[in-house]
Amino acid sequence: MTEVRAQVQYLRIAPRKARLVADMIKNLPVSEAESHLMYERKRAAKPLLKLLHSAVANAAHNNALDKDKLYIKRIIVDQGPSLKRIRFRAQGRTALILKRSSHITLVLDELKGKKVKTLPLKGRAVIEGKAERREAVAPKGQVKIPQKPIEKQTKRPFVSTRPRLQTLGQKVSGFTKRIFRRKAI
Secondary structure, three states, X not given: OXXXXXXXXXXXXXXXXXXXXXXXXXXXXXXXXXXXXXXXXXXXXXXXXXXXXXXXXXXXXXXXXXXXXXXXXXXXXXXXXXXXXXXXXXXXXXXXXXXOOXXXXXXXXXXXXXXXXEOOOOOOEEEOOOOOOOOOOOOOOOOOOOOOOOOOOOOOOOOOOOOOXXXXXXXXXXXXHHHOOOOOX
């Protein structure tokens, strides 16, 4: 088996945030991982997409591998050094702010003898024998969801939950009496 590696170091995104996106593309074929990253809204998706393109270019140039047969074997997000900054606080104190960075390693491998099949599991592809637990989604047109007719809602008069505040000069009772009591009385 021919493994292809690509790395990005000192990426200014916290590892915890980068792992959320990295776990999403683990064990996926390259083409599907690429489409996931293109439409992901998290900030870590763009550098991971560049890293994936770099790894695919390495595989094509250095090892003459076909892009369609590659899948993501491993993706490791490690913590890099943290930049230390201070924030001024009350009474002359300071608080430490850590601006964390990440080192990301992506390992691609070629599929030999394995088939990549896309299952109706929310559109995720699964490599033979590596299926994860997910909720299955039925294909369109097979399951009809019974729909209830929309009922007209009748307008109800507005009822306040708070007692009405009375004008000055009248007797005020209960809870509102305590709120509006003057200290001099």
